[in-house]
Amino acid sequence: MASGDVGAKQRNATAEQKKTGEAGDVWLWVATDADTKLVPHWRLGARNLKACYWFMHDLAERLEGRFQLTTDGFSAYAQVVEAVFGKEIDYGQLIKIYGTTGGPAGRYSPAECVGARAKKVLGNPDEKHISTSYAERNNLNIRMHSRRMTRLTNAFSKKVENHAHAMALHFLYYNFVRVHKTLRTTPAMAAGVTKRLWEMSDVVDVLEAWEAQAKNAN
Numbered sequence: 166m167a168s169g170d171v172g173a174k175q176r177n178a179t180a181e182q183k184k185t186g187e188a189g190d191v192w193l194w195v196a197t198d199a200d201t202k203l204v205p206h207w208r209l210g211a212r213n214l215k216a217c218y219w220f221m222h223d224l225a226e227r228l229e230g231r232f233q234l235t236t237d238g239f240s241a242y243a244q245v246v247e248a249v250f251g252k253e254i255d256y257g258q259l260i261k262i263y264g265t266t267g268g269p270a271g272r273y274s275p276a277e278c279v280g281a282r283a284k285k286v287l288g289n290p291d292e293k294h295i296s297t298s299y300a301e302r303n304n305l306n307i308r309m310h311s312r313r314m315t316r317l318t319n320a321f322s323k324k325v326e327n328h329a330h331a332m333a334l335h336f337l338y339y340n341f342v343r344v345h346k347t348l349r350t351t352p353a354m355a356a357g358v359t360k361r362l363w364e365m366s367d368v369v370d371v372l373e374a375w376e377a378q379a380k381n382a383n
Contacts, residue, residue: 191325193314193332194220197303199294201355202345204303204336209329217241221249233290235259235297243286255288257295311335337368 194208194216206224210216217239231253236242238260246256260283263276283295308314313322313331322328340353341363353359 191328192216193307195300195303195307196220196224197300198352198356199296199299201352202299202303202348203352203356203358204340207332207336209325209332212239214241214245217245218248221245225249231255231288233257233294235290235295235300237261237297238284247287250287252288255290256286257290257292258284258286259295259297260284306339307335310339334368334372337371338365342368 190212191209192212194210195204196206197204205227206220208216208220208223210220218241221242233255234246234250235257236246236259238258242258246254250256259281261278262280262282264279265276283292285292285295311331313328322331341351341359342365344351344362345355348355351359351362354362
């Protein structure tokens, strides 16, 4: 997960805005395949049990067969993963241990990670592959490629709807257009979702098709 401000900084949002999700922290839930680097699913929402459930529920709709899953130590994951996947999954958590927050008082500085512990939760996950490294690297990709997710700036989205559109465009580009340096192909090609490298003109065609579909639906 990665958080981003929408509408206003969390400290400046009103209680009502925080309650409705119109302003303040909005969390980006992202699933990343370790082999192909494909993002099969992402979701914007709060950091709570309900958002966690719908994220995992929709992820399960997009995947087939048994696979190994790793999450961080967020408490909602364990019960949600079992509720959604049952016993048909090999699931582990990487629980990070943090020290004190560094830096001068009043200045943003994340706590230092001083260690991590792998924990088997369901099935028989391979402990050497209980890792969140690819997810964390993808979080960095998102912050580097989407100005709306850059920390400590006023470039954040002003509306949740606009934020969702921006993230949809980012992941469409990431999956189908951007060539991964290690794979030397796009994640979508590596996963067999498409057989060719997309260009930006293809993205425009998809967006126009979505727009036409939305107009017909209305």
